[in-house]
Amino acid sequence: MNKFKHYDRFVNRHIGPDSLEIETMLKTIGCKSLDELINQTVPKKIRLKDSLELGEAMSETELLNNLNELADKNKVFKSFIGLGYYGTITPNVILRNILENPGWYTAYTPYQAEIAQGRLEALLNFQTMVVDLTGLEVANASLLDEATAAAEAMHMLYASRKPEKKNTNKFFVSQNCFPQTIDVLKTRSAPQNIELVIGDENKTDLSDEFFGLLVQYPDVNGNVNDYTKLFADANAKNIFCVAAADILSLTLLKPPGEFGADVVVGSTQRFGVPIGYGGPHAAYFACKDEFRRLIPGRIIGVSVDKHGDKAYRMALQTREQHIRREKATSNICTAQVLLAVISSMYAVYHGQKGIKAIGERVHQLTILLDKCLKQLNIKQENEFYFDTLKIHADNKSISGLKKKFEENEINVRYGKDFIGVSIDETTELNDIEQIVRIISGKNDFRIDAVADDKSSDDKIPNALKRTSHYLTNPVFNSYHSETEMLRYMKRLENKDLALNHSMIPLGSCTMKLNATAEMIPVTWQAYGGIHPFAPVEQTQGYQKIFSELEKDLAKITGFDAVSLQPNSGAQGEYAGLMVIRAYHIDRGEGHRNVVLIPSSAHGTNPASAVMAGMKVVVIKTTQSGDIDFEDMKLKAEQHKNDLSVLMVTYPSTHGVFEEHIKDICDVIHANGGQVYMDGANMNAQIGLTSPAMIGADVCHLNLHKTFCIPHGGGGPGMGPIGVAKHLATYLPGNPLIKTGGEKSIHAISAAPWGSASILIISYAYIKMMGGDGLTDATKISILNANYIKSRLEKNFKELYSGKQGRVAHELIFDMREFKRTANVEVEDIAKRLMDYGFHAPTVSFPVPGTIMVEPTESEPLDELDRFCEAMLSIRKEIAEIESGSADKTDNVLKNAPHTAKHLISDEWKHSYSREKAAYPLDWVRENKFWPSVGRVDNAYGDRNFVCSCPPMESYDD
Numbered sequence: 001m002n003k004f005k006h007y008d009r010f011v012n013r014h015i016g017p018d019s020l021e022i023e024t025m026l027k028t029i030g031c032k033s034l035d036e037l038i039n040q041t042v043p044k045k046i047r048l049k050d051s052l053e054l055g056e057a058m059s060e061t062e063l064l065n066n067l068n069e070l071a072d073k074n075k076v077f078k079s080f081i082g083l084g085y086y087g088t089i090t091p092n093v094i095l096r097n098i099l100e101n102p103g104w105y106t107a108y109t110p111y112q113a114e115i116a117q118g119r120l121e122a123l124l125n126f127q128t129m130v131v132d133l134t135g136l137e138v139a140n141a142s143l144l145d146e147a148t149a150a151a152e153a154m155h156m157l158y159a160s161r162k163p164e165k166k167n168t169n170k171f172f173v174s175q176n177c178f179p180q181t182i183d184v185l186k187t188r189s190a191p192q193n194i195e196l197v198i199g200d201e202n203k204t205d206l207s208d209e210f211f212g213l214l215v216q217y218p219d220v221n222g223n224v225n226d227y228t229k230l231f232a233d234a235n236a237k238n239i240f241c242v243a244a245a246d247i248l249s250l251t252l253l254k255p256p257g258e259f260g261a262d263v264v265v266g267s268t269q270r271f272g273v274p275i276g277y278g279g280p281h282a283a284y285f286a287c288k289d290e291f292r293r294l295i296p297g298r299i300i301g302v303s304v305d306k307h308g309d310k311a312y313r314m315a316l317q318t319r320e321q322h323i324r325r326e327k328a329t330s331n332i333c334t335a336q337v338l339l340a341v342i343s344s345m346y347a348v349y350h351g352q353k354g355i356k357a358i359g360e361r362v363h364q365l366t367i368l369l370d371k372c373l374k375q376l377n378i379k380q381e382n383e384f385y386f387d388t389l390k391i392h393a394d395n396k397s398i399s400g401l402k403k404k405f406e407e408n409e410i411n412v413r414y415g416k417d418f419i420g421v422s423i424d425e426t427t428e429l430n431d432i433e434q435i436v437r438i439i440s441g442k443n444d445f446r447i448d449a450v451a452d453d454k455s456s457d458d459k460i461p462n463a464l465k466r467t468s469h470y471l472t473n474p475v476f477n478s479y480h481s482e483t484e485m486l487r488y489m490k491r492l493e494n495k496d497l498a499l500n501h502s503m504i505p506l507g508s509c510t511m512k513l514n515a516t517a518e519m520i521p522v523t524w525q526a527y528g529g530i531h532p533f534a535p536v537e538q539t540q541g542y543q544k545i546f547s548e549l550e551k552d553l554a555k556i557t558g559f560d561a562v563s564l565q566p567n568s569g570a571q572g573e574y575a576g577l578m579v580i581r582a583y584h585i586d587r588g589e590g591h592r593n594v595v596l597i598p599s600s601a602h603g604t605n606p607a608s609a610v611m612a613g614m615k616v617v618v619i620k621t622t623q624s625g626d627i628d629f630e631d632m633k634l635k636a637e638q639h640k641n642d643l644s645v646l647m648v649t650y651p652s653t654h655g656v657f658e659e660h661i662k663d664i665c666d667v668i669h670a671n672g673g674q675v676y677m678d679g680a681n682m683n684a685q686i687g688l689t690s691p692a693m694i695g696a697d698v699c700h701l702n703l704h705k706t707f708c709i710p711h712g713g714g715g716p717g718m719g720p721i722g723v724a725k726h727l728a729t730y731l732p733g734n735p736l737i738k739t740g741g742e743k744s745i746h747a748i749s750a751a752p753w754g755s756a757s758i759l760i761i762s763y764a765y766i767k768m769m770g771g772d773g774l775t776d777a778t779k780i781s782i783l784n785a786n787y788i789k790s791r792l793e794k795n796f797k798e799l800y801s802g803k804q805g806r807v808a809h810e811l812i813f814d815m816r817e818f819k820r821t822a823n824v825e826v827e828d829i830a831k832r833l834m835d836y837g838f839h840a841p842t843v844s845f846p847v848p849g850t851i852m853v854e855p856t857e858s859e860p861l862d863e864l865d866r867f868c869e870a871m872l873s874i875r876k877e878i879a880e881i882e883s884g885s886a887d888k889t890d891n892v893l894k895n896a897p898h899t900a901k902h903l904i905s906d907e908w909k910h911s912y913s914r915e916k917a918a919y920p921l922d923w924v925r926e927n928k929f930w931p932s933v934g935r936v937d938n939a940y941g942d943r944n945f946v947c948s949c950p951p952m953e954s955y956d957d
Contacts, residue, residue: 057770082422118492135257191613222388278751303941338712507852558692572700572719665695687775
């Protein structure tokens with residue numbers, strides 16, 4: 001039967017080197033076979049005996065047919081549920097040229113600003129949009145979802161309490177906030193000993209015991225409430241105020257920043273981002289300027305480059321939360337960049353007039369529905385509203401109405417004695433007529449006469465009508481034709497280096513192929529158009545994907561159960577720790593709160609531990625990069641009465657398979673603790689070993705790394721967790737849709753399955769690779785890393801390797817000696833690589849002054865050789881400085897990157913040629929990437945902090 005199999009196997013498209021290249025590489029590293037290399041790299045005692053059985057690999061055509069069949073099982077009803085998720089129209093020019101464009105979705109986090117100016121400009125537009133609409137001074141570059149953004153606000157304000165409030169721990173939450181937000185707040189407050197007080201803001205006495213409060217604007221039922229007095233009273237008592245606000249409503253409503261809010265959070269989903277059964281979407285977070293150094297997530301700022309030209313970069317990077325490790329008040333180290341870019345482009349494309357017109361249309365359709373109901377004497381409870389009506393219905397009629405709505409493929413929100421209807425951008429007049437007919441039972445009802453009624457066309461109170469201007473910057477008033485918009489987006493795209501140009505060899509970040517076949521279904525309406533709180537029976541296609549993905553991830557990890565809810569790697573870390581916390585509490589050992597973390601761990605590990613209410617104890621690492629076994633054992637025994645968990649990355653952050661990992665896990669278990677494995681390096685395990693095999697109890701998986709969800713310029717991500725059987729009962733739940741175990745912890749993310757629409761990507765990757773393909777990918781990732789090691793180790797000192805001199809999927813080169821010999825910093829090498837057309841490897845993590853290289857399995861030999869040639873050429877450039885033939889201050893490294901503008905200027909005062917600067921190797925000419933700015937001056941940007949576009953008046957002559 002083999003002769004009937006497809007020739008064009010996906011595994012051959014995903015894995016870069018072919019058989020001849022593999023043979024060449026093995027010869028270079030001194031191995032006779034791939035199996036010999038793996039045997040020298042992965043300790044025998046943790047090797048899996050059986051192959052990974054995941055079913056026969058599908059071809060791309062079979063996979064897309066399979067996903068088409070599953071899509072048919074989903075029922076895409078017209079949604080009027082609301083609750084923070086709304087129908088929206090993604091302009092086709094944005095859909096095709098950003099969401100479906102690898103030039104945007106395969107870029108990495110903009111840590112190297114000079115080759116990320118397009119994304120950075122788009123994110124600055126996003127921040128400007130948020131600042132304008134909320135009426136506050138500072139906004140970040142997005143967070144994960146509205147619920148977690150509200151939780152981040154709570155934590156930030158808790159850390160910001162005034163001296164007289166240091167002993168206060170109460171946070172008031174309006175009962176009229178979204179239920180998923182309240183549930184996430186329950187999760188996030190408990191380990192921090194923050195006492196949530198949930199109630200009616202109109203009946204609550206805000207005593208001095210409160211440090212903050214949160215309200216919804218408009219509220220969960222659609223009411224537009226005036227919080228001016230509430231916020232003034234709170235301010236008088238030094239109580240911080242947070243408003244969770246619908247961003248489209250702020251086109252018509254007075255922004256919370258103008259009536260006393262300290263923080264405003266929400267979602268930008270309805271600005272052109274498909275609902276996608278819950279995500280991914282870009283949350284927003286805006287605050288007063290006084291919180292700029294505590295705000296979670298990333299802030300994009302304006303600076304200048306070395307030539308004095310304007311340049312963007314990530315501002316105030318040293319205040320990023322995860323850098324502060326156990327002193328952090330947040331574990332966020334990411335954003336939802338791709339979705340924030342889409343939302344900002346939606347605002348750019350429509351402009352102030354268009355955005356306001358969309359808001360007004362939504363409001364007018366809601367008023368029309370209200371008028372129709374009033375004409376038919378149907379009670380509607382909201383006096384003031386923007387887009388949502390709370391319509392009275394008794395218990396008997398609700399079940400009948402539900403049946404009628406579903407027969408007409410409509411979803412609304414159902415309460416105990418009401419139905420909620422939320423209008424959005426996609427709503428048409430016939431939708432309003434259909435809703436009225438169903439509620440009234442009058443099938444012949446026509447809206448024509450009501451629609452022509454000119455009376456009372458405003459349901460916003462005078463005190464809350466927006467009078468301030470927004471989106472006045474030229475960028476929001478310049479690109480309203482498709483031609484203009486297309487060229488603007490292309491102009492930005494051309495400034496960014498992404499995987500469609502060259503390899504991005506970032507250690508610990510795994511920038512591998514994001515195949516087109518994996519991406520195509522994400523934008524299908526059958527997956528993108530479903531509300532996260534739609535009845536489960538309408539989502540059977542999604543449910544099949546979830547169950548299959550959970551089953552496959554369980555087999556890959558060796559665990560018993562998986563939760564797909566965490567919508568980032570850091571969220572996965574937190575979810576895993578909270579599940580362990582629940583396990584200890586359930587067994588009467590809630591006092592177990594000590595977490596052991598190696599000093600080499602990524603900063604999110606200690607930050608997540610602190611957020612989970614744990615006390616961090618740092619374990620030493622040895623000179624070889626391994627965990628110091630004796631130090632670990634000593635501290636585990638020292639804290640055995642309170643030991644909760646060990647957090648360990650495997651292979652280690654240093655790129656080595658530690659020989660004693662099983663012994664380490666045994667020590668932790670013997671002292672009453674659990675083992676959490678950070679899944680950052682899971683792509684070196686699949687098919688060869690597993691978290692369960694090494695002895696872990698829980699791990700999170702970075703689907704945006706190991707399982708091919710693209711990085712999107714710094715997000716989205718997904719961080720599901722796998723757990724052993726004894727922890728399965730505690731997997732996270734959701735207040736509206738049943739998920740998790742029998743004793744589930746409260747929600748980790750807003751939506752039941754996190755960013756559900758991008759789970760399709762990982763599902764597709766696993767199905768097309770199959771067990772053997774995934775195992776081959778692991779082997780080739782290890783081969784590629786060892787090949788780079790062999791080619792470069794004579795010129796660059798390689799820091800860590802295993803007993804037999806092998807590295808895992810990544811490796812670290814030490815650049816510190818060049819500071820002494822040539823005054824060359826690791827940053828200089830990173831910037832010079834841009835002139836060769838490469839993104840730098842990971843710089844100064846986990847060891848300062850080093851680069852961590854991860855080629856991934858997707859890069860072919862030609863690309864690996866180009867990277868090695870670039871590095872060897874840079875070494876020669878360093879040697880020129882060492883020998884004195886190149887100046888120590890005026891050289892190609894110190895002046896890198898070189899821009900076209902600088903190279904063609906009339907003046908050239910450097911001692912080296914323009915050709916050497918621009919074309920250091922012949923092959924660079926064939927595919928030259930030009931950085932759009934010179935080296936960015938970060939210090940200047942931090943001294944002159946600007947995180948939004950200048951106002952319109954600054955453009956006047």
